[in-house]
Amino acid sequence: MATVSSRPVGEPGNLTAAGLLVPATIFVAIGLLVPIAILFRYSLNAFVPGQLMVDALTIDNYVKFFTDPFYLQVLWRTVRVAIACTVFCLLFGFPLAYVLARTQSPYKNLLVMAIVLPLFVGNAVRAAGWMVAFGSKGFVNSTLMAMGVISQPIEIMYTELAVVIGIIAVNLPFMVLTLQSVIEGIDRNVEEAAFSLGAPPMTMATRVLFPLALPGILAGVILTFILAMNAYATPVLLGGPKFQTMGPLVFSTFAQQNNWPFGGAVSFILMTATLILTVASSLLIRRRYA
Amino acid sequence: MASLTLDALTKRYGDNVVVKSVSLDIRDGEFLVLLGPSGCGKTTTLRMIAGFVPPSGGSMRIGDKDITTLPPWKRNAGLVFQSYALFPHMTVNENVGFGLDMRKVDRAEITSRVAEALRLVRLEGYGERYPRQLSGGQQQRVALARALVIRPDVLLLDEPLSNLDAKLRLEVRLEIRALQQQLGLTTVMVTHDQEEALTMADRLVVMSDGAVRQVGTQSDLYERPADLFVADFVGRSTMISGAVTAPGAFRSDGGLSLSCQPSAAAGPATIALRPERLTLGAAAQGLANHATGMVTFVSYLGALLDVHVRLNDTDHVVVQIPNRSDGHVPAVGDTIEVGWPASACLVFPREAA
Numbered sequence: 001m002a003t004v005s006s007r008p009v010g011e012p013g014n015l016t017a018a019g020l021l022v023p024a025t026i027f028v029a030i031g032l033l034v035p036i037a038i039l040f041r042y043s044l045n046a047f048v049p050g051q052l053m054v055d056a057l058t059i060d061n062y063v064k065f066f067t068d069p070f071y072l073q074v075l076w077r078t079v080r081v082a083i084a085c086t087v088f089c090l091l092f093g094f095p096l097a098y099v100l101a102r103t104q105s106p107y108k109n110l111l112v113m114a115i116v117l118p119l120f121v122g123n124a125v126r127a128a129g130w131m132v133a134f135g136s137k138g139f140v141n142s143t144l145m146a147m148g149v150i151s152q153p154i155e156i157m158y159t160e161l162a163v164v165i166g167i168i169a170v171n172l173p174f175m176v177l178t179l180q181s182v183i184e185g186i187d188r189n190v191e192e193a194a195f196s197l198g199a200p201p202m203t204m205a206t207r208v209l210f211p212l213a214l215p216g217i218l219a220g221v222i223l224t225f226i227l228a229m230n231a232y233a234t235p236v237l238l239g240g241p242k243f244q245t246m247g248p249l250v251f252s253t254f255a256q257q258n259n260w261p262f263g264g265a266v267s268f269i270l271m272t273a274t275l276i277l278t279v280a281s282s283l284l285i286r287r288r289y290a
Numbered sequence: 291m292a293s294l295t296l297d298a299l300t301k302r303y304g305d306n307v308v309v310k311s312v313s314l315d316i317r318d319g320e321f322l323v324l325l326g327p328s329g330c331g332k333t334t335t336l337r338m339i340a341g342f343v344p345p346s347g348g349s350m351r352i353g354d355k356d357i358t359t360l361p362p363w364k365r366n367a368g369l370v371f372q373s374y375a376l377f378p379h380m381t382v383n384e385n386v387g388f389g390l391d392m393r394k395v396d397r398a399e400i401t402s403r404v405a406e407a408l409r410l411v412r413l414e415g416y417g418e419r420y421p422r423q424l425s426g427g428q429q430q431r432v433a434l435a436r437a438l439v440i441r442p443d444v445l446l447l448d449e450p451l452s453n454l455d456a457k458l459r460l461e462v463r464l465e466i467r468a469l470q471q472q473l474g475l476t477t478v479m480v481t482h483d484q485e486e487a488l489t490m491a492d493r494l495v496v497m498s499d500g501a502v503r504q505v506g507t508q509s510d511l512y513e514r515p516a517d518l519f520v521a522d523f524v525g526r527s528t529m530i531s532g533a534v535t536a537p538g539a540f541r542s543d544g545g546l547s548l549s550c551q552p553s554a555a556a557g558p559a560t561i562a563l564r565p566e567r568l569t570l571g572a573a574a575q576g577l578a579n580h581a582t583g584m585v586t587f588v589s590y591l592g593a594l595l596d597v598h599v600r601l602n603d604t605d606h607v608v609v610q611i612p613n614r615s616d617g618h619v620p621a622v623g624d625t626i627e628v629g630w631p632a633s634a635c636l637v638f639p640r641e642a643a
Contacts, residue, residue, distance in 0.1 A: 189375035195362040196369040198392035211379045
């Protein structure tokens with residue numbers, strides 16, 4: 001007796017679906033979870049100069065990080081830069097994304113391309129461009145001096161300002177594109193309804209537009225914040241050797257000091273800080289507008 | 291409540307004039323409908339009244355107050371959109387209360403006025419729900435309550451019924467009309483649905499190509515259309531083209547000699563005939579105009595029958611007769627007598643094209 005399948009013809013079975021998920025699952029497991037687990041194990045090892053790593057089970061590396069003012073300074077600086085970059089990306093990005101989402105212009109696709117275009121240039125290449133612009137005889141200083149705005153070149157290179165500007169330039173397209181797609185999904189009539197009910201533009205924005213754009217704001221903030229926390233090329237090139245942030249610190253601990261256990265600990269602290277602040281900012285934004 | 295006056299209101303996009311010098315006086319408490327095919331400028335006119343489209347010329351007044359350059363949030367116009375445009379992140383209460391909140395009305399009064407507005411649209415007890423938890427008809431009523439609760443000077447309705455299904459539309463139509471009369475609201479509605487327009491309006495404005503073709507009551511438009519466009523757009527007409535040869539005499543291109551009102555000016559013209567003014571069979575013979583033709587098509591409309599009759603190679607008419615089971619139903623191919631009085635002929639001189 002043949003059994004009748006309860007599944008309609010043509011509908012893939014559970015096995016097929018599972019089969020499709022296997023490659024990605026294996027990739028994530030091997031490529032992400034395993035290294036993280038190994039890294040975490042390393043971070044609990046002891047470091048003896050001259051030897052690479054000594055097996056141990058100690059939290060000395062974490063204690064070292066949190067008791068040394070230098071490392072705390074690096075962490076605080078990284079968080080500060082990342083928050084500044086994210087806030088400015090949101091402030092600059094929202095109006096841009098709004099215009100992009102609402103424009104009736106036939107050149108809309110060109111405008112979107114113009115936003116995406118910077119992503120075609122690698123971070124390091126872009127930072128090199130900024131170096132030329134920010135130098136004491138660079139574009140910015142020579143222009144300002146020629147215009148008589150300043151008499152002495154101002155110091156931009158190797159400052160926090162240079163790093164923040166550099167990272168904003170890298171992250172802005174991500175923020176704009178994320179916001180734009182969400183704003184496009186908001187019915188324009190809803191904004192007009194608010195206007196007709198007596199809401200001036202800023203009130204309309206805070207009461208109607210921002211709450212409805214919240215998913216986009218959250219996604220954009222999370223994306224740009226993570227990118228800013230983990231930035232490497234931009235702080236190295238524009239911040240210089242004295243302006244240490246967490247990304248470059250991880251690299252130098254591993255590659256230059258060969259201190260793998262401490263490098264592991266720094267990586268974990270960076271990852272955890274990013275995660276905690278991301279969740280915190282999401283909760284904050286959600287409470288404010290929803 | 292107040293009257294609304296449009297004076298030579300014009301909107302141009304480059305060389306394209308979408309609203310051509312529209313002047314209208316909407317009386318206090320009047321329900322005015324802007325009717326016309328899509329692209330006729332009716333929606334642009336409404337959006338200018340609401341303040342979303344800046345006029346290229348002309349002015350607007352609510353009562354004695356000039357609102358031409360006032361931004362939308364200072365106009366005190368209640369607006370209902372085709373898509374309802376409820377705030378999806380707010381409850382029904384918050385949606386309806388939004389306009390009062392903007393007017394800094396105190397909490398207690400907002401609560402009572404919102405409840406009152408929801409009672410008016412028969413949605414008591416729905417205040418805590420979100421728009422997505424309501425049916426289309428209920429959302430539409432929330433949108434109406436939200437527009438009414440601010441006690442607007444004018445109520446603007448932009449195709450408010452187009453997204454409802456046919457049966458609900460008939461119901462809501464009467465509800466809106468009843469509310470509007472009960473509250474004495476000065477109302478402007480835009481629609482392309484002439485049946486909707488005819489049932490709801492005090493007065494109608496027929497627009498095409500950005501210009502007003504005729505302003506009048508239902509019977510003005512139907513019985514005394516100003517031009518061929520109105521005769522064709524409002525209700526149904528069959529057209530016979532030809533020329534007025536002498537006072538009261540018309541000769542069709544197909545060779546029919548017809549009598550019409552003697553007031554029609556001589557020259558090329560088109561006659562529009564309302565299908566229900568025509569008579570079939572023996573009764574046709576006593577009328578001023580009668581002709582013999584062949585039935586080409588019969589459409590069965592339930593209570594009524596539409597009978598298409600070809601009179602000659604170029605002229606044909608549609609006759610609407612009551613469907614009585616005892617009567618004779620014409621069949622396709624029948625030869626039949628058609629007649630109509632001279633007064634049924636609406637004569638329009640043909641503009642030199």
